[in-house]
Amino acid sequence: MARPSIVPIALTVDDRTGYTLWAPPWEEDGEEWQAFLGTTEDDTAKVHLFPTPAALAAFCRSHTDHDLADHPVWPVVVGLGAADLTPDDDHRYDLDGVYDIAAENPDRWAVEELAATIDIVGRLAECLDTSEDDDEDDDEEESEGQFEAVADLVGRPEVGSLGLGVEAFVGRSGEDAWVGVGGALDELWEDVVEELSEHLDWTGGGTVTVEDYPAADEAEEADEPEDAEEVAEAQEAEAVDEADHEAAAAPASGVRTIGGGSRITASPAAVAAAQEFWEAVGILPVEVVVPGAAGVTLRCYVEDVARFLGSNGEIWVFDTPTDLAKFLSTNTEDHDLAEIASWPEVADSDTLPLPSEQDRYDLTELSEVLTEVADGASGLLSSQALAQPVEGIRDIAEYAGLKRVDELLSPPSSLGRAIALSEREPEAQLRPEDAAAIKSDWDDVVTAVTGALVWRD
Incomplete structure (x- = not known):
């Protein structure tokens, strides 16, 4: 419970x-x-x-x-x-x-x-x-x-x-x-x-x-800031509000959130504006954070199967959205997104590939928090925190053909059992006695996934 x-x-x-x-x-x-x-x-x-x-x-x-x-x-x-x-x-x-x-x-x-x-x-x-x-x-x-x-x-x-x-x-x-x-x-x-x-x-x-x-639909639009000035005001208000309530809010559940911090600096208004284009073409920017590195790539789904910017199971990753945009505008190499019908629009666009929050996968912080839980920090991590990192892992493993990752994401592995628990009881908290085994599996997964990422200039 x-x-x-x-x-x-x-x-x-x-x-x-x-x-x-x-x-x-x-x-x-x-x-x-x-x-x-x-x-x-x-x-x-x-x-x-x-x-x-x-x-x-x-x-x-x-x-x-x-x-x-x-x-x-x-x-x-x-x-x-x-x-x-x-x-x-x-x-x-x-x-x-x-x-x-x-x-x-x-x-x-x-x-x-x-x-x-x-x-x-x-x-x-x-x-x-x-x-x-x-x-x-x-x-x-x-x-x-x-x-x-x-x-x-x-x-x-x-x-x-x-x-x-x-x-x-x-x-x-x-x-x-x-x-x-x-x-x-x-x-x-x-x-x-x-x-x-x-x-x-x-x-x-x-x-x-x-x-x-x-x-x-009007309520959804009202939730989106209209301009940069409004964004700045909203961010300032949130910062003040967070400072006022952080001390009170932290003890409420004691549960850590995973993958909340992006390595990309862009205003919410800029991200929202960019998303209009990327959602329209059906190819989305994705940020991946692995030990010692973070970068941006592109991903789409073809018949519900993930496909990334890359080839032969290798995913091409760039340090910044600007680096990726420069590559898109000058690239002549063949890759697995070139045959997507909307790719010419991507190649001709000057819209920066800025990932939205749900398309950011921090694969490092989960390992750090699992270590803390294994050391006795009971209640620090809910099983729901696995959801977003695992979603990114599944997509990458599917594209790169990482069978070992598929095995580790499924029972009877410790990580697979924790994922199954997260789907049944997302609010359930991981126990210290399970965290060490889960961390070992997770580290193996991250190592395998990192091997499928190829950093490009």
């Missing part, structure tokens, strides 16, 4: 995005608890939603009449600002988009996103269903509960297969299972959303109005 923590999340329902807080399962006095920011009135439990992280932060500072007020780390949350309460990409759940995801091929990202969305819906239903409280003294037959459609959906075997990962949807039987997932959603999802909507409070406990919510 993970240490008590509170996580900001975003829910998009009916073209409206609301921000709230979720307390993943924790144990207290021998009992397991889980909760969302909300209250129960007239036997109806509701989750408070807010149009912005700033509105959520303001509520947290001034209200204590809610279900998280007695949570062990609530005193820390009270001191957090909007930047701290902005959900990361892994905690944004688009309930409007499940049909589109189910219509895609069952690649790793589609399966994980659909699994996460259905999982959070199930957790909401579990916390918001008050029918058990109403019937706990009733000896007659149990009622079906307030979330019949949710229970039906999560109980479907094909939907349960989402938790097994993309491997459950490979081959003929896997294709049938994916079709079954789509069929279950077609049959039940509208009822699921209707049941859930009755328990969503879009007034933020009476602090906002429905009119305060922009459309979901």
